[in-house]
Amino acid sequence: MSDTAARLEEKIRDGSARVGILGLGYVGLPLSVEFAAAGLPVLGFDLAPGKVEAVNRGESYIKDVPSERLAPLTQAGRLKATTDFEALGECDAVVICVPTPLSKTKDPDLSMVVEATKSIAARLRSGQLVILESTTYPGTTEELILPLLTEGGLRVGHDFFLAFSPERVDPGNDRFSTRNTPKVIGGFTEACLRVARALYGRAIDTLVPVSSPRAAEMVKLLENTFRSVNIGLVNEVALMCERLEIDVWEVIEAAASKPFGFMPFYPGPGLGGHCIPIDPFYLSWKLKTLDYRARFIELAGEVNSAMPEHVCARVADALNDRCKSVKGSRILVLGVTYKKDIDDVRESPALDILRILERRGARVGYNDPYVPQLDHNETRLESQELLPALAEADAVVIVADHSSYRYREIVDAARLVVDTRNATRGIVSDKIVKI
Numbered sequence: 001m002s003d004t005a006a007r008l009e010e011k012i013r014d015g016s017a018r019v020g021i022l023g024l025g026y027v028g029l030p031l032s033v034e035f036a037a038a039g040l041p042v043l044g045f046d047l048a049p050g051k052v053e054a055v056n057r058g059e060s061y062i063k064d065v066p067s068e069r070l071a072p073l074t075q076a077g078r079l080k081a082t083t084d085f086e087a088l089g090e091c092d093a094v095v096i097c098v099p100t101p102l103s104k105t106k107d108p109d110l111s112m113v114v115e116a117t118k119s120i121a122a123r124l125r126s127g128q129l130v131i132l133e134s135t136t137y138p139g140t141t142e143e144l145i146l147p148l149l150t151e152g153g154l155r156v157g158h159d160f161f162l163a164f165s166p167e168r169v170d171p172g173n174d175r176f177s178t179r180n181t182p183k184v185i186g187g188f189t190e191a192c193l194r195v196a197r198a199l200y201g202r203a204i205d206t207l208v209p210v211s212s213p214r215a216a217e218m219v220k221l222l223e224n225t226f227r228s229v230n231i232g233l234v235n236e237v238a239l240m241c242e243r244l245e246i247d248v249w250e251v252i253e254a255a256a257s258k259p260f261g262f263m264p265f266y267p268g269p270g271l272g273g274h275c276i277p278i279d280p281f282y283l284s285w286k287l288k289t290l291d292y293r294a295r296f297i298e299l300a301g302e303v304n305s306a307m308p309e310h311v312c313a314r315v316a317d318a319l320n321d322r323c324k325s326v327k328g329s330r331i332l333v334l335g336v337t338y339k340k341d342i343d344d345v346r347e348s349p350a351l352d353i354l355r356i357l358e359r360r361g362a363r364v365g366y367n368d369p370y371v372p373q374l375d376h377n378e379t380r381l382e383s384q385e386l387l388p389a390l391a392e393a394d395a396v397v398i399v400a401d402h403s404s405y406r407y408r409e410i411v412d413a414a415r416l417v418v419d420t421r422n423a424t425r426g427i428v429s430d431k432i433v434k435i
């Protein structure tokens with residue numbers, strides 16, 4: 001073990017190591033709070049001045065991070081934020097938590113990871129630890145990050161340390177947060193893994209070391225591909241059940257009684273969020289460069305991305321049964337976030353459903369207690385007041401089944417309810433159509 005690594009480990013242990021977090025979003029802000037709460041001085045970096053100012057005022061913009069938890073840390077000076085990237089040189093550890101979206105052609109867009117790495121590389125000094133947390137394809141840390149960091153001549157594992165550790169945060173999950181979700185870590189060398197473990201060991205309860213950054217990158221993609229494929233399977237089972245005139249929800253519930261060998265997944269209006277609809281395509285893209293077709297990923301993507309169209313077809317059929325057309329009907333979408341009880345609309349299937357229904361001539365609106373305004377088709381929609389909107393709507397589509405909705409009252413007040421989440425379970429009414 002080199003002296004450099006031992007010194008860094010000691011600084012982490014005695015609480016004097018400064019941690020820099022690049023990207024203060026859904027991943028970076030909770031992580032910053034966790035490190036600061038564990039007694040390490042944290043400096044958050046973001047390009048968005050609004051986020052930086054909010055953090056410095058102790059105001060959280062992430063639902064899972066209460067301002068009451070953030071404010072004492074900023075007041076005590078343990079957590080600060082800045083847009084001045086010069087301060088990266090002062091940090092002993094830097095964790096990259098920037099977005100990894102897909103391009104229009106569904107290829108990985110690593111431009112923000114590259115930008116963030118370049119800003120570190122320009123100030124890299126001996127004794128620093130760099131960790132990538134953004135989800136990406138296996139090989140990124142080694143093939144993309146490492147060459148940028150070694151341009152100045154510093155040696156990985158000797159002068160500086162490099163690791164990949166995937167973020168697994170599940171927004172809206174009350175039971176598992178950053179601290180008590182086990183953390184997978186892959187270091188570039190033994191020393192890299194050791195210092196990365198020392199760092200996360202301060203703030204995370206359980207660490208799961210693996211042999212390399214590329215194994216750690218693959219772990220995250222296995223987890224998200226597992227979800228995407230299983231959701232794709234159950235969405236297809238829902239389509240089959242529809243043709244067989246069987247209630248898919250009853251079937252899943254009964255199958256879930258098996259105490260081994262079955263794990264329930266549920267059909268829905270389509271995938272959403274920054275992870276499940278995107279990450280598996282990072283893996284299939286990488287495999288394409290190695291002449292391998294990731295067939296399960298492609299098929300699941302096909303089935304899942306067709307669900308919003310299917311929901312709209314069900315709305316059209318249900319209106320048709322009531323001698324109405326989609327064109328000219330008022331259709332209210334309930335819940336526009338990608339899953340219940342969160343405030344995130346990224347990649348939400350509700351956006352596709354609103355767009356498809358509008359394209360077919362419907363007069364669309366929405367209600368969502370978590371989303372007061374929604375940018376849609378170059379206009380800004382406002383969340384409508386629930387009861388008057390229900391009374392006016394020809395059809396209501398439940399897309400995000402928020403716990404705060406009173407579904408009995410919704411069914412009573414609506415003319416027609418298309419339920420994509422089984423939110424109306426237990427309510428018997430011929431107004432309800434389920435997928």
Ligand SMILES: NC(=O)c1ccc[n+]([C@@H]2O[C@H](COP(=O)([O-])OP(=O)(O)OC[C@H]3O[C@@H](n4cnc5c(N)ncnc54)[C@H](O)[C@@H]3O)[C@@H](O)[C@H]2O)c1
Binds near residue numbers: 025028046047
């Ligand atoms: N949101 C989740 O639930 C979740 C879960 C697990 C993993 N991830 C992964 O974590 C990564 C980050 O996701 P997120 O949801 O936190 O994104 P986010 O959009 O909420 O936050 C990212 C932040 O990075 C900032 N940023 C962009 N470029 C920057 C740069 N060069 N320097 C500094 N800041 C920069 C943005 O302004 C933004 O505030 C992604 O790779 C994502 O796939 C997200």
